[in-house]
Amino acid sequence: MEEMRAAVLRPGIEIEELPRPRNLAPFSAAFSADVVVDDDELGSGRIVLLHDPAGHEAWEGTFRCVTLSRAELEPEMATDPLLPEVGWTWLTEALHLHGARYTAPSGTVTRATSQGFGGLEGQIARTEIEVRASWTPVDGDPARHMAAWLDLLCTCAGLPPLPAGGDGVVPMPSRSGQRDR
Template identity: 85%
Template sequence: MAPAVGETEEPAEFRRAVEQMRTAALRPEIELEDMPRPRNLAPFSAAFSAEVVVDDEELGGGRIVLLHDPDGHEAWEGTFRFVTLSRAELEPEMATDPLLPEVGWTWLTEALHLHGAQYVAPSGTVSRATSQGFGGLEGQIARTEIEIRASWTPVGDDLAAHMQAWLDLLCTCAGLPPLPPAGSDGEGVVPMPSRSALRDR
């Protein structure tokens, strides 16, 4: 990630943070890619996109951006900031749950806690959007998606834990069971449900 012509060389702590994010373990269902870095949000940034794919079907996805301002940012309460988006199609019974926004936010905070990812100044929104076909698409089954937009400031040097928590959030939104974090008492790999099993929940 060498800076383009005219850009300031990236600080060592920022390069180290990005490399830590790259060390996060990927489940077989996760497809992770680099994204073009956003401009004008912070002096330095890095971005990744991810999709959750089971049986060649995309069940969810999102993006995560790491922002860095060596001088600090008052609103962030630190020099780093994560900005994330997570989305997935919902099962019909979950789509009508009035507590869905609270539950969705809990998925994020629990994932961060599970991986020991400490943070301050969290903020975000949880929304659901339903699409219904009309006219030529009238026979299309109504779909409802959950979308979690969140940002927080990491505390400490272990940014890989924050990346891992976000990847877990994507899988939770997509309906996959969680895996135990590295070093936990959980052993083995939790079997992944088939596409039909996910649909039959």
């Protein structure tokens, strides 16, 4: 679990260790993360690493990563019929990019739009994407899986991907002075 705490963070990620969940596995670690750019929270999520030395048939192993990543979307993206498939690809590509080997993936990609009424009528309509996923790490390197999840979270939040080994690489600001999202 120490390996997860040592994951390299890109600028804009605020991470916090959470209380370990009980009754899910004999050993576990949990973290939350927020993607914050220019004081705007663009996305948030959680990851839990479970370990049961006896293993679980459904896990197909002794470890399991369970994650949630959530972010607001541009309204035009919410109408894209391929959004769920794209959201799932963001996860699998992040795992591949970090060399995080896994088996038994499962999850859902949800898009939700909310519109205010009554006392909230003036509220701007919001559209969110939520990726809930779990997989079984098979490489013995929790840091790779943590880094992949953080990349998924950043992608959901609209940040451009950093190149592999992108330590010290900062996304270029757009012409308006804001970072592209």
